[in-house]
Amino acid sequence: MTDLQIAQSVQEQHIRDIAAKLNISEENLEYYGNNKAKLPLSLINEDKVNSNNLILVTAITPTPAGEGKTTVSIGLGDGLNYIGKKAMTVLREPSLGPVFGIKGGAAGGGHSQVIPMVDINLHFTGDFPAIEKANNLLAALIDNNIQSKGRSLGIDPRTVLWKRCMDMNDRALRNIVAALGGKAGGVPNETGFNITAASEIMAILCLSKDFEDLQLKCGNIYVGDTFDGQPVYARDLNAQGAMAVLLREAIKPNLVQTLEGNPALIHGGPFANIAQGTNSILATKMGLSLSDYVVTEAGFGADLGAEKFLNIKCREAGFSPKTVVLVATIRALKYHGGKPLDELTNEDTAALKAGLPNLERHIESLKSFGIPVVVAVNAFGSDTEAEKELLINHCSSMGIPVAISNGWADGGKGCAELAEKVVEAVAGCKSTFRPTYNLEDTLLTKIEKICTNIYGASDVELSAKARRQLKRFEDLGYSKLPVCMAKTQKSLSDNDKLLGRPENFSIHIRELEIAAGAGFVIPIAGNMLRMPGLPATPASENITIDKDGNITGLF
């Protein structure tokens, strides 16, 4: 059965009944159909946020074999409910770009899914479009001010940093020249689009604490410079109010359900390679207000998602997870060990052993934060007993609790053992996490600490442009901000090809971007792009709708 068929075989509950499990009354629900609802921010209870248990799910370096981090997150949430805990999974919203590109949906798989999966993967409750509108309104206001005679702020179009965004894999929008066509078309300028998941507005939405904070952060966006070299902020254009109004609904977390009828929140969707990679602070707070245990995930490998989750989001929100679950698969470890993609279903303990250093590196990184780590082995049918034994023994020898996660095949029941180990680890956690760097460190020191302590790099090389930008950002007073690395997810290094645990490599920072509203600096490593392209055969080509509105080919 396909994921869609499994999802459709389950009797969906009315979202009113899911909310009732959380003691949320109907007047607090803003319905989007019968199976989705937005929750008002008034349901957040800071006491419960502080006392309940946050669990982060992260992964080894991703491979084409698939790791199933979302599947494990949902399975673990269901597993905790299965063993009698009150638990909730809090996830990011999928981006449409990849849905029509290569990878299809992002709502879990098998018997560990959130539903309605089609809606979640398409427009959902309209959060991404709202983010685009707020982002692109600011862009229009900037160009309009440059065009305007009487009310000009003197913005130098050559210095404008603000890009438009679109939730689409569209390489043609990466670099454009806009405002052509003569005087009526504006002042021509070089610009471009980022994918919405990488936009600063997405980051702001995910890091805002309330409506006022949202408006303030929008106003703080650094737009570019005047001809005199003075910085211009979005608030200088009076843009922040209209931007926040456009985000008024988008800022509210979305309630859905898992296939087992447990509540789940899905809110905010920054990518972890080119953005901060975690769902919203408000969704995490909402989860912690409504549940004893919150299982959340951060994108791609622990070098990206987990590092940013801890150093950016948790520091900003005052969260400290009680346990980090590191997802690995035997298939992916064999791939890191050098085995080709089409041979991963064959038993190969040597390849598995050769791939273990990638797992080790991530365990070491996570241990540096000073909180408990549990390894979840996401089971595949091709895993052999010898392979499983080798992996489990290896983790045990490192002193790391480990469990096989059978959520894909068996849902919550298949994750019961993992859930028990996580509960135990949570109970044993007595400390708050230790960040990788201090906010007082210079921007360069912060970058260096991430590269060496988390990626295992020997050093960092900055281009001349990056050095110049670093200086500019420091001069503007941004030296106390955290950094949000843009780096390939495919390797611990900035080179896609280096699998496993690369050693003796440098990280090359090509240029930097500033997200002054969201509150971080973005060093761009290697050849990372913040607007992807479509593959030669886009997944969209197989999608159709029939006369009754039924969809085929989406998953």
Next chain:
Amino acid sequence: MTDLQIAQSVQEQHIRDIAAKLNISEENLEYYGNNKAKLPLSLINEDKVNSNNLILVTAITPTPAGEGKTTVSIGLGDGLNYIGKKAMTVLREPSLGPVFGIKGGAAGGGHSQVIPMVDINLHFTGDFPAIEKANNLLAALIDNNIQSKGRSLGIDPRTVLWKRCMDMNDRALRNIVAALGGKAGGVPNETGFNITAASEIMAILCLSKDFEDLQLKCGNIYVGDTFDGQPVYARDLNAQGAMAVLLREAIKPNLVQTLEGNPALIHGGPFANIAQGTNSILATKMGLSLSDYVVTEAGFGADLGAEKFLNIKCREAGFSPKTVVLVATIRALKYHGGKPLDELTNEDTAALKAGLPNLERHIESLKSFGIPVVVAVNAFGSDTEAEKELLINHCSSMGIPVAISNGWADGGKGCAELAEKVVEAVAGCKSTFRPTYNLEDTLLTKIEKICTNIYGASDVELSAKARRQLKRFEDLGYSKLPVCMAKTQKSLSDNDKLLGRPENFSIHIRELEIAAGAGFVIPIAGNMLRMPGLPATPASENITIDKDGNITGLF
């Protein structure tokens, strides 16, 4: 009281109760909050579509004084209910572009409004964003195919007609060069964005009859030519399925309520100057399926909205309105008569008289369709008895029923007289409408008939480019399509400055666009642009949100 304050002073009914008035059960509602719902297409009943009564509201040539067509439409719908008829208002969805530009919201005014007005004016139920995604997915697929080596269709990037779209007044996106940045960025090409309300996908959504028709029309979009000069359609890129899937929810009409608790549908929002200017065929059908009387509106003056409503939409859908209501205001007629904007509140029967030819021209045009016309004088506090008497007598002397519309001040009660006259006119209508041109006419003849018979032009002048394009579209087999003029709304001519009833003028067709999926040819008259800009002081600057999420400055 502001419109927003009036709207907030009324106790909103749960949309479930509004639906109940139409005998729609709860399982047929897709809620968007408690006050909005999408309706399934299965509620459409073709027998009722054919037997119930369609009423079109249109207007004289709009002026900065404001005519209040939407206010009259809502007031008339409420008025029909007030006099005991089962009636429903069916409107277009507002575009965000103007909301942040000059004019604020578009959900009626005073005591004739549809609610929730803030939602309706912002993202509403996500239809516009879905249209953008479908539109922009096709653009990405085109550029991706040009970039792709193995699967290239040989599209010549210089011939691509398909533009991206965005619901934003952003002149900088009107003309761009995209796909820059070297080989990885694609093949550079000149392109641009239209505002979403002017996009072909908006037109397709509004003209589609069901999911299959939607998918078919998406596939028929004419994208550009190969290097060999062969036409390329969206179906050649297998784009139509994914596009239709993106529009799966957007195609369903949206149910809301008027301030008096009467049901209203709001669906589809093409502008009438640069697009076909009417709501969706499906919403009109839905209204006719659920109500004895459906009041709908078409954008701007009768030369634009009403002409397109009849010649494009009604012909395509097989509708024939039983009455057309022509909205005029004394203020606007005085403006047409040469009175300056800041003196319109002073009595001036001479100016009013001088402005009447504009009204006359629209009455003549509407009478050419062979269906009853009723004039609605949208009342303003500054109208004097002498002015009202003059206007009413003038209409009566032309044999046209006329009523003062007091919907702004008094809601449905204030439109009772208008409603009575409309019911009488509807009862007297025994014929179906007579189109301005036949589909068998050549494209040029169609353009000429509209310009002379509706605008009152003496002739039509085509640029060399327009003549070339006309030839190309005819060669491609599009000669039987209707035409959808892009012309200024501010004058019957193509020159903004010519108020009243211009005589002895030519219409200049600068160029043409083809909407092969929607099924019409777009001649662009004068200096019309299909992507507006923001004014020097955008309305967005005054908008703010407070800590509880309350909005100020939006209306």
